[in-house]
Amino acid sequence: MDLLKLESQTIHWIREVYSQYPRTIMLWSAGKDSTALLWMVRKAFFGKIPFPVVHIDTSFKPKELIQFRDELANQWGFDLRIFSNQDAILEKNTFPDHKLSRMDCCRELKTRPLLNLVKPKVFGDDRVQVVIVGLRSDEEGSRSKERFVSTRNADSLWDPASEPPQMDGYFPPAIPEGYHLRLHPILEWTEVLIWEYTKQENIPINPLYFAKNNRRYRSLGCLPCSGPIESGADSVDKILLEMQSLSLIAERKGRGQDSEDGGGLETLRRGGYM
């Protein structure tokens, strides 16, 4: 695969959105995909990241992930904003506290902060116009139905069947009142390509992806709902080698919420989840 072609497509989208809609923010989970995307944002704007970068902290993320997040934000010097649903966390209204199902826990700890941060008065006086999200179409079924630009209504709901037509590389000239757009600039990248690009560009990577005691994370999330895989891959080269056999297994197999309700991520995503 021509990484340069994919990188060009991604950078074109990022530049197009930001130049047209300055009230743009980007979600960053500190995982491999959104970190590679953040790298491309820096390349798009000659070394700087011109919009706020948002991390949604559920309080159940691995401590290594939080440490990596803070170190990279410090090293690259971007405007990192951390959002969380403090009420749910303090009241222990969560899945790990046995009060909610996995799906409802995702809604409370991830979707709710996301819906709140696009409202007026959070980033300046007006609503956020665009949220950049580093999701890929090959991650999971409902994400294969995403567009580069996806329209979210006032309640952030997603209806993939009624998305308007989209021209390649062009943004809609206006956003309806109360709506926001989601931009998915790495939609056509695959897991392998992200690793190849990470290697090519020598992008800093969360250490949880590297094997320790023959276990490593392939997909990062909250600890109670994400499981490591058996692996001896302790470097990007070894991960790329391992991918030849791992590509037979779904990447998010270790993520609990995906298998809930016969397609849990679609249900969550229709409700505003990333």
Added chain:
Amino acid sequence: MSWLKIAVGGHIDHGKSSLVGCLRRFLQKGIFAEGLDKAHISDTLKAERATDRTMALGRSTTSLGNHSFTILDAPGHLEFLSGFITASASADLLILVVDARAGFCAQSLLHLKISQMLKPVPVLIYFSKMDEVNWDKSRFDELTQVAKTLQDSMGFTCLNILCGSSLSGEGVLSSVVCPHFASHPSLIEVLCNYRGEENNLIDAPLRILVQGNEGMAYGSLVSGSVQTFQKVMIFPDGVIDDVLEVSTLGPSSFWPHPVGIRLGKHILKRGDRICSFDNQPLPVKKVSALLMAFSSLALPLRFLQQTSCIPVKSLSSTQVLEQTKVEISFDSFVHSESDVRLDFLNRGSLFDGYSIVASLKLN
């Protein structure tokens, strides 16, 4: 290494998702459960699986050796046409799936028309469900004749005409057993051998569309090449300047090709177009537009340009309009198709499901 974006179009229930499922099960070996219906591999939404119809555009990127494919599985139903418009606007190739039993139907022709209006890419015509007509050679010849008549009337490039069964994979992943079609390559072979259309953008005159400015202007190189100290002309202001600094990701001859650029004197802004001084675009005042609207209502449209706003007659349509050609005259000069934008006169009157497809040409 090659990367091909393929739009899969065709009429309702002609087997688009089954073909995509057949290809993906082969390309992404082992990832899908054995019992999973092939059509459900890309029909991932609960509503799609419950109704057995594709409702939203499905996208998947896969590789085979040095070849990568992004397959765009578009819905065939008219009400979900936006999915096909989106797919065809970005594809390098259209696979038009035609059920061998039913032949070319309304959406087969509509998808062909839209694809050739938006981005006239080569078309691979695939007659599906050939096992259902017992690999009848005379049926294949009859359909091929229709395809050739369409090709003559519409002028598209036909990459190949193939037939197969997505159920067994015959004709898709392997050659057809039936001796009539033994000389046909499989569809996957054709895709792997297809090198794409040669575009010679580097030898064309320099054109850069400026997207914005963050200390350094950034944009997309549409054609040509740019070097420091090169003399350039900036439209719409019509000023002449020298290139002071250029930043690119690397050598490439495809669009989009992101560049960063700083000029000697002029501060570039969004919407500026940088052209070579020695080979400037010829300005025109007349633009012709080819329009297709999909609606049961008439909506007034207008064309916008830098300095003037030209209303266009209302497009009254019943269901699907035939292509309508309109000529627009502007008061001031237009330098490229990107100077002109189609818009609705009254955005408040827009409603869900209304689509318009347009292509512009400078006269």
